Amino acid sequence: MPDDVEDSILIGRIWDPAGGGPSPVVVRGGDVFDVSAEFPTVRDICELAEPAAVVSGLDGRRVGSFAEVLANTAAAVRDRDRPWLLAPVDLQALKAAGVTFAVSMIERVIEERARGDLGLAADIRQRTLAGVGADLHNLSPGSEEAARVKSLFVAEGLWSQYLEVGIGPDAEIFTKGQILSAVGTAVPVGVLAASNWNNPEPEVALIVQSSGRIVGATLGNDVNLRDVEGRSALLLPLAKDNNASCALGPLIRLFDDRFDLERVRGLEVRLDIEGEDGFRLEAISEMTQISRDPEALVRQLVGPHHHYPDGAVLMLGTMFAPTQDRDRPGEGFTHKVDDIVRIGSPALGTLVNRVRHTEDCEPWDFGVRDLMGNLVRRGLL
Template sequence: MRIFRYIDENGNITLAAMNDQNHMFPLAYRDFLHLVEEAEKQGVTPLTLVQQSIQNTSPLETSLEQLQLLVPIEAPEVWAAGVTYERSRDARNYEATGGKLDAKTFYDKVYDAERPELFMKSTAARTIGPDGELYIRSDSNWQIPEPELGLVLNKEGKILGYTAGNDLSCRDIEGENPLYLPQAKIWKNSCSIGPVIRLAETVQDPYSLQITCKIHRNGEKMVEGTANTSQLKRKYDELVSYLIRDNIIFDGTVLLTGTCIVPPNEFTLQDGDQVEIEISEIGVLSNPIRQRVKQTASVS
């Protein structure tokens, strides 16, 4: 069962559920967290509550692609894990050494260390949903999407569901100096999640999800890559345990679990590109890329 939000014909924000037959049903809950809260009050699982709610409801007479989708949850914070796949480690080494192949750096230590790399990626105001515009950072010349599986958490760190995420990243800024990581990761519209939240209880094996990323330019496919969550170096519970350690997280926090798909080193996003991230059992998160006017810092 997948949960999503959309704007109906009357302009109202509506929560809805979609079953595995792709039948969609509106739900009488404010948002995903309200659904989870009501399930807890009634002593049932979110899936059971959804099934009860749609039992005598007619499905929507439309398709998901025809709806005006919103971000499936207004996550107060989006965190991300880095160097959780071997491919990500190799790409970060390439950036940090100025393009040396098979180079070894501190990223190898992170990959093998007990403690994972975790960093703040976004907030609700910076995070967009399906079909929303992702912005190219104006002071970077080497930017790529990072397709990732996202964990939707409650404040105790319980995994409530799974979604797709795009961790837009500046490889040149990150490679110039690791202390520049926040600037390489965080800016307006640098993160997207969606299109739905797959209820955790309905995913049989979260370590066998297929991830595909396609980038189109002027109608032509420029990049396509595939990976599987079975390639992940760390377990989800391990990542979550470090996130909540001596920390406060909020209901609806999303933790992106890292990427295993990296475009060729000569590739950078351009204005007008279209990025599609598909994760099996979840769906397709699609976003256009836009170049904003370059902004320079003023010196007084």
């Protein structure tokens, strides 16, 4: 949980065996309280005029300590008679912004040119970085200066569609997964078995009301198949939206007078990967390096041009560009089964997942119809 947990207003979701379905919870003082009698979904909490103020005074049924619920979530053999954690969002649309950091933009250009070839990518990376040489994170996308830099890329034969979304006027915002398909902390995340070049993408994710107002934040792993997207940007759905490929959590921290969007703008997001082969990778994403302000991204997500009646979670993109060699020189990083991925920030806690082939992860089989039926049977709707 956050370092300043006692000053944090935290909500999430559990699977409640007694009710045979998910319940929104408030985490307070190290304990987990079921508040489904007041709010059947997390969406209902997040759509309140003042979510933090309501939650801070909300009572509920204690279901256990957070440590107990987390331990059951992570257990090799889970006790199905006790609650476990789920992703902290439910009916919100799962959206993500891409190429919002200059380093990420360069890597996407490399992916596109290499067409999934790791060796070719290393050569292109060396030549591209030597040719660019500029500090791109200070560029304002859509500005005259950004247009000038884009023209320099083009003159060097480095035109790419990723330049358009990296420094052009329009952001790349895509659907990361279907409603209710996200996984939470302490469970596997998935990469396709056929993929041989992939990586985690540690990100801050905003909780956005249907009105477009931002009311909280959590952590996310926008798992990416670099070889798939590198073959063609039109394969983005295959590269991004697979079983267990979107992880969120551990909890949502609601905005209040101690934690707001200004603090989000200054967050550091740490990534730690440990492999059973002894491999270790550590990196930091600094939100101060983002090319597009979070509010600007939300304005491109929701407004008169597009509505989300149940709100959305928007992953803000990553500056993590994994070039550290893992097996052979020049081939960079890719996941192996059983990698442990930790994505953490002092203000938001730590999201922890083990990597599996997506085909071997627990299948997503509880959809919107199942949720509605469950809530009706429990007398919550």
